[in-house]
Amino acid sequence: MQLVVARVGRAHGIRGEVTVEVRTDEPELRLAPGAVLATDPASAGPLTIETGRVHSGRLLLRFAGVGDRTAAEALRNTLLIAEIDPDERPEDPDEYYDHQLMDLDVVTVDGAEVGRITEISHLPSQDLFVVERPDGTEVMIPFVEEIVTEIDLAEQRAVIDPPPGLVDGHAEVASARDAAAEDDDAEDDDAGSGAPGAGA
The missing domain is CATH 2.30.30.240 (PRC-barrel domain)
Known part of the structure; x- marks a missing residue:
């Protein structure tokens, strides 16, 4: 099953980082370095997360192959989609996908x-x-x-x-x-x- 976990925002800096609007309660799991994500539109992906860090309260990601501001800005508004097991549950029993x-x-x-x-x-x-x-x-x-x-x-x-x-x-x-x-x-x-x- 596919789950939208984030939306790409503006480019940050000149080295390919982007801000993201997180849409998952488990960003440390879904948006960790090494994660491979499908995209909407599909032509933008798949994208592999290379690095991630928090800056001024916003999560910044850099994707493999996206090395400058122009390439990062081209991803703006792209939805990031993770593939998950339909039977998977959050660790907290009071949380739900x-x-x-x-x-x-x-x-x-x-x-x-x-x-x-x-x-x-x-x-x-x-x-x-x-x-x-x-x-x-x-x-x-x-x-x-x-x-x-x-x-x-x-x-x-x-x-x-x-x-x-x-x-x-x-x-x-x-x-x-x-x-x-x-x-x-x-x-x-x-x-x-x-x-x-x-x-x-």
Whole structure:
């Protein structure tokens, strides 16, 4: 199975180094010197990593046969692709490869269907599940343990406990419950003013 592990950025210096946007949780394994990577477009590769180093928080790579800035700049925006065993798992049992999470069914802790994971978005602050709902709309689910309570690969599902407002159906239930509670409070206090659930 092929896995995109990085995207080539700008050339760095004059000796063929490039910056890369890392798209793997295991760069020390996937982007180590000696690794041979396929590319997209395919005509740019395969590429063999000759050296790697971190400079100002960015990973810099040099590929065999790429010896100057012009050759390095020609690789800009090329995707680097590693071949991995489909059954391989990350060392950390709480981590997953993107391909393991794709197409998982997403349900809430109370069993309500949310949709299906169609994409994993890797942001600097956190990862997001892009979930396609049955009606074709999409919802973003932060991949954090407070929200994603279980990943069950055997059952091909992700269980979430979304806060009010994250998933529309959940938000509507919460809003209706809040509105009923506010109505009760209004009757108890004989207040009778205010808009329930606004902005929730």
